[in-house]
Amino acid sequence: MALYRLAGSPQVTLPQESPYVDVTPEHPHYREIIWARESGISFGWSDGHFRPEAAASHASMAAFLYRYAGEPGVNLPEQSLYADMTADSPFYRESTWLKKRGLVFWSESWFQPDGAVTRADFAELIYQYEQGK
Secondary structure, eight states: OHHHHHTTOOOOOOOSSOSSTTOOTTSTTHHHHHHHHHTTSOOOOTTSOOOTTSOOBHHHHHHHHHHHTTOOOOOOOSSOSSTTOOTTSTTHHHHHHHHHTTOOOSOSSOOOTTSBOOHHHHHHHHHHHHTTO
16 A cells, blocks of 8 residues: 555546455555556455455565566576575565665565565665665
């Protein structure tokens, strides 16, 4: 939802029927959720759920910000920059982009892809991104 605000809270055409089984049009963040879907930032889960109350992981946060940035090109090293990821790990491209931009601040050598992102972590990440890191 922070990315929606960072984008200037753009107008969104809201569908009368939600594309997610666990998010109704009355959900307090329906507009932001639909914007994320229409913007190609977040598509929910393959089972049709969005899981709005679930904590985001480092990997999903990396994907959201990478997509928000327009999926910029990134040279991927054959050897992972992280001790806990390989070149064929999910979200390797996105996490490598974060590292090369200097946006991974929680560890020098571990990405912790399944680690939960706190609101403070995400706020710091967005701040650093906006500062041009």
